[in-house]
Amino acid sequence: MSGSTPEGDAGAPSARMPAPVETCLAAIRAWRDQPPVIGSAADLEAAEQECARRCDALFAALMGELTQAALDRPAVREAAQTLARSAPKRLKVAEARQVNVQFQRGAPVPLRATYYRRNRSNTLRREKGLFPAFVVLGIHEHASPAAAAQMARSACAVASLEEAAAWLCDTGGLEVDIKTLRRVTRRFGQRARAGLPGNLPALQVDGKGRSVVISVDGGRLRIRRDKAGARTRKGRRRYHTDWREPLLLHIYVLGPDGRLDRAFTPLIDGTLGGPDALFNMLRLYWPLFNALQPARVLLIADGAPWIWARFTALIQEQLFAGPNAIVQLIDFYHAVQHLGTFADACTHWPRARRTRWRNHARQLLRAGKIEDVMEEMQGLMVRRPRSKALKRDFHYFQRNRRRFAYAWARRLRLPIGSGPMESAIRRVINLRLKGPGIFWHEDSAEAMIMIRSFYKAQRWNELVKLACAAPLEALQ
Numbered sequence: 001m002s003g004s005t006p007e008g009d010a011g012a013p014s015a016r017m018p019a020p021v022e023t024c025l026a027a028i029r030a031w032r033d034q035p036p037v038i039g040s041a042a043d044l045e046a047a048e049q050e051c052a053r054r055c056d057a058l059f060a061a062l063m064g065e066l067t068q069a070a071l072d073r074p075a076v077r078e079a080a081q082t083l084a085r086s087a088p089k090r091l092k093v094a095e096a097r098q099v100n101v102q103f104q105r106g107a108p109v110p111l112r113a114t115y116y117r118r119n120r121s122n123t124l125r126r127e128k129g130l131f132p133a134f135v136v137l138g139i140h141e142h143a144s145p146a147a148a149a150q151m152a153r154s155a156c157a158v159a160s161l162e163e164a165a166a167w168l169c170d171t172g173g174l175e176v177d178i179k180t181l182r183r184v185t186r187r188f189g190q191r192a193r194a195g196l197p198g199n200l201p202a203l204q205v206d207g208k209g210r211s212v213v214i215s216v217d218g219g220r221l222r223i224r225r226d227k228a229g230a231r232t233r234k235g236r237r238r239y240h241t242d243w244r245e246p247l248l249l250h251i252y253v254l255g256p257d258g259r260l261d262r263a264f265t266p267l268i269d270g271t272l273g274g275p276d277a278l279f280n281m282l283r284l285y286w287p288l289f290n291a292l293q294p295a296r297v298l299l300i301a302d303g304a305p306w307i308w309a310r311f312t313a314l315i316q317e318q319l320f321a322g323p324n325a326i327v328q329l330i331d332f333y334h335a336v337q338h339l340g341t342f343a344d345a346c347t348h349w350p351r352a353r354r355t356r357w358r359n360h361a362r363q364l365l366r367a368g369k370i371e372d373v374m375e376e377m378q379g380l381m382v383r384r385p386r387s388k389a390l391k392r393d394f395h396y397f398q399r400n401r402r403r404f405a406y407a408w409a410r411r412l413r414l415p416i417g418s419g420p421m422e423s424a425i426r427r428v429i430n431l432r433l434k435g436p437g438i439f440w441h442e443d444s445a446e447a448m449i450m451i452r453s454f455y456k457a458q459r460w461n462e463l464v465k466l467a468c469a470a471p472l473e474a475l476q
Contacts, residue, residue, distance in 0.1 A: 021065055024058035056173035060106025063144070067101070071113050071133050080132035084116045088473045091116040091129060099131070101139055102180075104146040105173040130475060138468050140191065140475065141184045147174065149464045151181055152188040156432065156452045161185075182444065189447025191470035192454075192463050197284060199469045202462050205288045207253035207264045211414060212294040215421040216278060216301050218245040219429035223272075224439035241439050246270050246429055246449055247278040250421045251289060254298075258413025260420060268424050268453040272446050279310045286319055296325040298414050301421075302334040303400050325412070330403045332416040336362050338393045339373075345389035346380055366416075368407030374398065427456045 031054060036047050070076055084091045094115045100108035117129030131139075138145035150172060154164040161178050168174040168181075176184075220243055227238040252266035260266075267285060271277045297320045301307045311328065320326050339361045343354040357376075364373050377394050384390055397404070406416045432452055433445060440448070454463040 020061040024061045028054050056106040060103050060109050063103045064109030068111050076136055079136045083132040102143045102147045141187050143184050148184050148188050152185045152451055155185040156455050186444045186447045188467050189451045192466040195466040195470040202465045208292045209295055211254040211296045212289050213252050213298045215250045215418045217421045218247045219425045221433045222439045223442050246272050248424055249281050250424045266457050268457040270449040270453055275306045298327045300329045300418050303330050303396055328403045330400050331418040338396050342393035366406050368405055370401055370404040428452045
């Protein structure tokens with residue numbers, strides 16, 4: 001691939017481009033020389049908005065001028081050429097193109113840079129390529145790094161993209177349409193996911209010698225899957241709304257008192273890819289925590305067989321090498337729920353007696369006397385040997401009988417419930433991705449799960465670093 005710069009390249013485009021900085025400065029000076037008359041709250045609000053509009057225009061113009069100067073620097077052009085040569089698929093120089101780039105404030109600004117594309121064998125298909133100089137400066141999807149991060153953060157923080165767009169316009173001076181906001185947010189999450197494997201040191205973990213808790217669970221959301229065939233009368237595409245189970249991974253550190261250590265930032269991540277993809281995430285993240293040499297590792301979840309089968313496989317792989325103890329616990333409150341359903345199935349008892357038995361069995365379970373609980377359950381099953389409900393709950397306790405050591409866990413100052421995991425499901429999934437009339441395309445939901453997880457775990461700055469460190473093959 002030729003390293004030469006074609007005629008009309010971005011070698012000296014600044015001479016051909018307007019410099020609106022002086023125009024914006026003149027507008028601010030004129031407004032200052034003839035200030036508005038302020039006599040009421042409405043007047044003051046209007047003045048604030050006008051001042052913000054003029055300052056935002058100056059911000060965008062100044063950033064456009066600085067960025068264009070950076071694009072014209074020989075060092076940046078050389079880095080762009082080197083980046084294009086390293087692309088997995090061969091790229092060649094096309095021409096210098098002018099595109100509008102959105103900065104953190106103000107309207108989009110036109111910038112010129114050299115475009116590299118693949119050889120087009122079929123002119124009917126959309127050409128694929130990129131602006132390597134933009135990649136060098138972290139500009140993706142025609143948005144600066146700060147603008148893309150601001151869009152993604154607002155999209156994951158508020159209830160809808162419409163509210164996010166309004167919030168960006170009102171508080172950040174950034175006017176963006178819903179389609180652009182959706183695309184930038186999705187690609188931001190995809191870049192962060194692609195940059196994660198090679199940039200794990202960007203994640204900060206602490207708590208050397210402490211106890212580490214690992215919990216997994218699932219939520220629910222609806223995926224929009226387009227239907228084939230004719231559109232509606234209004235030209236809209238018909239679609240299916242399938243329920244899917246997003247799975248979350250939650251890792252946190254305990255303090256000396258056995259409670260969640262607030263000084264440590266927990267790690268939350270998730271996927272729609274299924275159980276194997278989730279536990280591959282755990283394999284990816286665990287070396288960070290294993291370097292802390294944890295005193296013990298607590299694996300806590302509900303009794304779903306797919307969870308414990310994979311936890312057992314990880315233990316056999318010796319993934320958790322080093323800790324003095326690996327404790328496996330069924331969430332106590334899930335177990336109590338099964339005691340309740342078992343008691344409700346004893347229909348030959350009055351309701352008051354079922355309640356008394358459930359509370360009695362709960363006390364035994366909390367004391368770690370699982371064998372006593374199962375013995376009583378077996379005695380009750382004699383009265384109704386054909387009851388499927390009784391058998392189902394009894395087999396639940398029989399299958400997990402080694403995972404009800406609550407008395408031992410309390411002596412070790414370990415939690416017996418998965419409250420932080422339930423909170424993560426609510427904050428990450430239920431309050432943003434699940435709701436009446438909310439349907440997601442799968443790739444958008446996958447990206448939003450990661451963005452929302454890191455945002456709620458107070459790891460936003462680390463997510464921005466991951467998005468800026470995505471490999472080149474993830475950008476084409």
